[in-house]
Amino acid sequence: MDTTIRRAQQADLPAIAALFDLYRQFYDQAPDPVRAQAFIQQRFANGESVLLVAQAAQGGLAGFCQLYPSFCSVEAMPIYVLYDLFVVPAARRSGAGRQLLQAAHAQAVADGKSRMDLTTARTNHAAQRLYASLGWTRDDVFLAYSLRTGTADVAPAGG
Template identity: 65%
Template sequence: MPPAIRPLQVADLPAVAQLFDQYRQFYQQAPNIEAALRFMTERFERQESLVLVAQAPTGQLVGFCQMYPSFCSVEAAPIYTLYDLFVSPLAREVGTGRQLMQAAQARAAADGMVRMDLTTARTNLKAQSLYTSLGWGRDDVFLTFNRRVVGPERL
């Protein structure tokens, strides 16, 4: 039976923080469950992001995606930036990531967003394959730049 996709609830915060910590470790960050819980709790309490969770029939959370509302100045319209997508290794290869992505797209449409953006590591070929299979196009026109303005001790 596939997992149910639903919005994050306050009672989910400890479990989603565990998944978020694993997500960060995937991107070479040191484990820090306290910081992961603090970060996810702050986003939830301040309503700064939209988090969808995948809940297995057992009740266990097995994945999540987090989107941040933003705007596209060029289109003069609201967008979501899908910043985080993670599925527990035990729940991979059964369509959980696909379900989360489809639910995120449906929610973006319902919320009146004109577009969704995301970035992923160049080496994350499985994720790129999923995105392409769902109709996402790779941006070959614009380059992304970033610059650190505070030290890594923040999280």
């Protein structure tokens, strides 16, 4: 499958939102196209993330990734958090995921980020192999923790 990686445009948002809803379902979330559309639209409109898309030669989107600007306090440097990476099942093993990750790396370099961080499910072995093949190193020193705030059912805030 021939794909082209590029920055997302306003016209891509409905297709990205559909992929984002599938991505959320991959991580055991109920389908919610309205929430997915609102979330993607808000991130794009507010300039809160960088969205890259894999454009299939046939015209549709084969996948996307989303980078969130953040900081590493220890390094005192800006970083990207690669939070979302999704390739449609029909395009998996086509190189689209690899291309998205390479484009994300190039974007991080261009934007002066010192590194990119990501997390993935322990059971997502295919993704782990892909990350390792591109030079990502697994953190075996630090543990990740989360704390729910009780607002999980609140729709994403705008602005």
